Structures are given as structure tokens and as C-alpha cells.
Amino acid sequence: MIKSLRLLLTSGALLAVAGAHAQVVVPPTTGKAPDPAPTSLPQTTPAPAKSAPYAGGMKINISPDGSKYVRIMTAHQLWVRYSENNTGTVSATEEATPDQVDFGLRRSRVLLVSQLNPRFLVITQLGINGQSTISGGAPGEPTGPGKKPQFHLHDALVEYKVNKYLSAGGGLHYYNGISRQTSFAAFSLIALDVPGTQSPVIDAIDQTGRGLGVYARGRVGSFDYRLSVNDAFRNNVTSSPATLATDVAQFNPRSRGKVLQGYFDWEFLDKELNLVPFAVGNYLGARRVFNLGAGFMYYAEGMYSRAQQAPTPLPTTTADAWAIPYAKHDLSVLSADLFFDTPLDTASRNQTAFSVYAAAYKYNMGPNYVRYGGTLNPGAGSSALRGNAVPIVGTGTAQTIQSGFLLPRRLLGPKVRLQPYVSYIHGRYEGLRREAGGIQEVHIMDGGVNVLLDGHQAKVTLNYRARPDFNDVNDVNYRPEVTMQLQVIL
Known part of the structure; x- marks a missing residue:
């Protein structure tokens, strides 16, 4: 009986399976057979005909x-440079170095611009400036100068938009006074670099041109303004009344007051975007701008000097050194500038453009003050006039001008543009006097071309500089300096 039941169940299961298979393999008795399923192959994305326009990061x-x-x-910004050095320049191994080819990072930056809502803005910028193999490194590193540069804060500010005419903020910020170029956008310049005259107190009482304090800025019609109040950084000059040169001013290490700054300009043509503090160097024909501006900086008792000879022997204690009589001097700077940038031939395919920036400065920084400096200085040691150093600022006056012309698009095709430029710096500082008593003026001339591969976002700059060697103020010789810069912004 059980055996018969098993046989019956097995037969039923086989019939069910057979029926199921019959439903699949038997073709329909009516209608048309279904079309085969379409074959889906992955579709390749076509390559863009040209790169997308840059949209600011x-x-x-x-x-x-x-x-x-x-x-x-x-x-x-990567620099490759040939320099004929100033008289007496030595290398890091204390060998006489009349000239050399060197490499350096002029700037390396990361910028973050954040908005919580249309009223709150946060700007953070980190990076390094001026690293070569003998300079720009972290101080005190046992591995030597030039290595492990300090990746530090350049900007760290928060801002609140009070209304359409006024925004207020604070932190480590770049809302400087003096001139347009004092708050320059480093990656959109006309020439290879800024002249240096725009930042007379850089890294002395500020940090890489930034102040720590509060600011107010805004625009009313065509009038744009910025004002700031900052604490002066403790200056990096180690001095006392005993170590000062007679009747030569220096930054006062005992002054801890406020630094007041302002810059105002009138925009006659297009209004510039002013979300961030960085002033554009030139627009390559994208805007038509004509601005006239003026600015100031004031720091009470920021300088000091000693009129009489130092006592002999020199004091050995700090208290005795500061007991020597000395005079305090207010530091003040006034400036006026002009910026003109316009497209030309807009109706044709040439799309040329012209740019010019000019500024005049008056410095009051105490008797006979002169500051020397050289960008990515290739000379070793502590001499103020080593390597490529020149007089940058000083008590007196200075004027600068930079101008560039964007050549026609058809010259090298639609992708590569050329922008030749010239730059001139003139300084007249009372601390640079010849033996006969007259002032030896400063003249620095640059000329070059920007090879624009993708606007300012990817460009190569070739620059020639005729640089004065002031090791003998009575007999100034000019040294050649040739620089190639590769700049990329993403």
C-alpha cells in the first residue's frame, strides 16, 4: 500500500514538471512571435570640443x-630664474656667487570661501610664500633654511552684511589701506609681481600683509571704501637704542598701538565684484574699469631713532640699553592710484585689451629709514644687500606703473594669447645719499610677456629685470635678472 502511494506521488510530480516545461517551450498558437530583447551597449561620453570656462574654483x-x-x-607659482647677484653675494656654503640659476615657489595657496547665508561670509586662506632651497623655510629647523616652510594662515575672517552699503567683519584679514595693490590678487597681475612699494610694513608689524583686527567696507553708488583697525604685530626687528645706527629710524619694538588704515576709490565705468578683499590685477578684456583711488596708513609711535652717538662701551643689560635717550616717530603712509582696464576691438575677432595701473606713495617712517628686500633672495647670509635685494621703501616718495596689452587672438590661434607688459619703479628715499649729499634715486625696470594658456588660470610669464646694485650708493650698477614663471589655478 505504501509502495503504491509513493509511486502515485512520484508520477504526479513528474506530470507537474512536464506541464510547467510545456508552458515554456510550446510556441503560441496565435499571433506573432515576440521580438528579441534589445542589446544595450554602454554609451561613450563624447569628448568636449573645448575646455569649460573657469568659474572660480x-x-x-x-x-x-x-x-x-x-x-x-x-x-x-613656480619660478625658474637666472640672476647676476649683487656685489659680495655668497652661497649657503660661503662661496662667492656672482650669478646662478635657481628654482623656487613664489606662492602656493589654498583658498576657501564659505557662505552660511547671504549675510554671513567666511574666508580662509592658507599657504606659503617665497620658498627656495636657501630661504623661506621654517625658522630654527635643524635641517637648514629653505626646508619645511610654515604652511600658515594668510586669511581667517568672518563677515556680516549689515545692509547693501555696509559689511563689517574681523579676524586675520586683507582689507588694507594705502593702495589697490596693497590688497592685490596675486594670480591676476599685469606684470610678474607687485613692486613692493605697496606694502611698507609687511612682516614687520603685520603677517604677510594681513592685519589682526576689525574692518568695515562697502559701496555707495560708485564709491567703494574699506577701513580697518588692527593690533600691530610684535615686530621682527631685534634692536634697542644702543644698537641703532645714529639718526637712522627703525621699527619701535616697544610700540603696541593700533594700526589705522583706509582705502577709497571711485569706479567711473564697470563696478567690480567686491565679495572678497583681493583686488584684480587685470581682466584680460572681460571688464571695462576706470578707478581713481586714495588711501592711508597710520601707526602712532611706530618708529624710533637715536640722534646722538652710542655710548662706549655699549650697555650690557636691556635696562641700560633702553635708558639711552631716543625719539619716537609716528609712521604714516599716503597714496593715490589709478587703474584702467578696457577691452579693444570687441566687434572683431581680435579681442585685444589694454591695462594700466599707476600709484604714488609718500612715506613718513622716521629719519633716513630705508628697507631692502629681494624676492626669493638667492644670496645667503645676513647682508641687507645680498643676492637680488634692492631698496623697496623708505622715508620719502615712490611711484610705480605697470601696463600690458593683450595681443590679437588670431596671432597664435584661439587657445594661446600673448600679453606683453612693462613695469617701472622709482624711489626717492632720504636715507640713500651719496658722499656729496645728494639722494641716489632708485630706478627698477621690468619687461616681459604673459603667455596665457587658459587666461590667468594657466599661464607662463617671461620677465627681464634691470636691477640696481646699491652696495656702493655712489656707484650704482645694474644687474640682469631673467625669470620664467609657471602659474596654475584650479
Whole structure:
């Protein structure tokens, strides 16, 4: 009986399976057979015909409507340079070095611009300036100068938009006074670099041109303004009344007051964007701008000097050194400038453009003050006039001008543009006197060309400089300096 039941169940299961298979393999008795399933192959994305226009870095929207965002940018400037050095220059191994070819990072930056809402703005910038193999490194590193540069804060500010005419903020900021170029955008310059005259107190009482304090800025019609009050950084000059040269001013290490700054300009043509503090160097024909500006800086008792000879022997204690009589001097700087940038031939395919920036400065920094400096200085040692150093600022006056012309697009095709430029710096500082008593004036001339591969975002700059060697103020010789810069911004 059980055996018969098993046989019956097995037969039923086989019939069910056979029926199921019959439903699949038997073709339909009516209608048309179904079409075969389409074959889906992965589709290749066509390569873009040209690169997309640059839109100011990568933007990450934090809110769906884009009102909350973080914008990220990174940029680098690499220098390859030949320099004929100033008289007496030595290398890091104390060998006489009349000239050399060297490499350096002029700037390397990361910029973050963040908006919490249309009223709150946060700007953070980190990076390094001026690293070569003998300079620009972290101080005190046992591995030697030039290595492990301090990747430090350049900007760290928060801002609140009070109304359409006024924004207020604070932190480590770049809302400087004096001139347009004192708050320059380093990656959009006309020439290879800024002249140096625009930042008379850089890294003496500020940090890489930034102040620590509060500011107010805004625009009323065509009038743009910025004002700031900052604490002076403790200056990096080690001196006392005993170590000063007679009747030569220096930054006062005992002054800890406020630094007052302001800059005002009138925009006659297009209004510039002013979300960030960095002033554009030139627009390559994208805007038509004509601005006239004026600015100031004031730091009470920021300088000091000693009129009489130092006592002999020199004091051995700090208290005795500061007991020597000395005079305090207010530091003040006034400036006026002009910026003109315009497209030309807009109706044709040439799309040329012309740019010019000119500025005049008056410095009051105490008797006979002169500051020397050389960008990415290739000379070793402590001599103020080693390597490529020149007089940058001093009590007296200075004038600068930079001008560039964007050549026609058809010259090298649509992708590569050429922008030749010239630059001239003139200084007249009372501390540079010849034996006969007259002032030896400063003349620095630059000429070059920007090879624009993708606007300012990717460009190569070739620059020639005729640099005065002031080791003998009575007999100034000019040294050649040739620099090639590669700049990339993402």
C-alpha cells in the first residue's frame, strides 16, 4: 500500500514538471512571435570640443538652493630664474656667487570661501610664500633654511552684511589701506609681481600683509571704501637704542598701538565684484574699469631713532640699553592710484585689451629709514644687500606703473594669447645719499610677456629685470635678472 502511494506521488510530480516545461517551450498558437530583447551597449561620453570656462574654483553646495556653499581654490607659482647677484653675494656654503640659476615657489595657496547665508561670509586662506632651497623655510629647523616652510594662515575672517552699503567683519584679514595693490590678487597681475612699494610694513608689524583686527567696507553708488583697525604685530626687528645706527629710524619694538588704515576709490565705468578683499590685477578684456583711488596708513609711535652717538662701551643689560635717550616717530603712509582696464576691438575677432595701473606713495617712517628686500633672495647670509635685494621703501616718495596689452587672438590661434607688459619703479628715499649729499634715486625696470594658456588660470610669464646694485650708493650698477614663471589655478 505504501509502495503504491509513493509511486502515485512520484508520477504526479513528474506530470507537474512536464506541464510547467510545456508552458515554456510550446510556441503560441496565435499571433506573432515576440521580438528579441534589445542589446544595450554602454554609451561613450563624447569628448568636449573645448575646455569649460573657469568659474572660480570648485563650489560645493551645502543647501539645495545654493545659498549655503563652500568654494575651494588652489594655486601655485613656480619660478625658474637666472640672476647676476649683487656685489659680495655668497652661497649657503660661503662661496662667492656672482650669478646662478635657481628654482623656487613664489606662492602656493589654498583658498576657501564659505557662505552660511547671504549675510554671513567666511574666508580662509592658507599657504606659503617665497620658498627656495636657501630661504623661506621654517625658522630654527635643524635641517637648514629653505626646508619645511610654515604652511600658515594668510586669511581667517568672518563677515556680516549689515545692509547693501555696509559689511563689517574681523579676524586675520586683507582689507588694507594705502593702495589697490596693497590688497592685490596675486594670480591676476599685469606684470610678474607687485613692486613692493605697496606694502611698507609687511612682516614687520603685520603677517604677510594681513592685519589682526576689525574692518568695515562697502559701496555707495560708485564709491567703494574699506577701513580697518588692527593690533600691530610684535615686530621682527631685534634692536634697542644702543644698537641703532645714529639718526637712522627703525621699527619701535616697544610700540603696541593700533594700526589705522583706509582705502577709497571711485569706479567711473564697470563696478567690480567686491565679495572678497583681493583686488584684480587685470581682466584680460572681460571688464571695462576706470578707478581713481586714495588711501592711508597710520601707526602712532611706530618708529624710533637715536640722534646722538652710542655710548662706549655699549650697555650690557636691556635696562641700560633702553635708558639711552631716543625719539619716537609716528609712521604714516599716503597714496593715490589709478587703474584702467578696457577691452579693444570687441566687434572683431581680435579681442585685444589694454591695462594700466599707476600709484604714488609718500612715506613718513622716521629719519633716513630705508628697507631692502629681494624676492626669493638667492644670496645667503645676513647682508641687507645680498643676492637680488634692492631698496623697496623708505622715508620719502615712490611711484610705480605697470601696463600690458593683450595681443590679437588670431596671432597664435584661439587657445594661446600673448600679453606683453612693462613695469617701472622709482624711489626717492632720504636715507640713500651719496658722499656729496645728494639722494641716489632708485630706478627698477621690468619687461616681459604673459603667455596665457587658459587666461590667468594657466599661464607662463617671461620677465627681464634691470636691477640696481646699491652696495656702493655712489656707484650704482645694474644687474640682469631673467625669470620664467609657471602659474596654475584650479
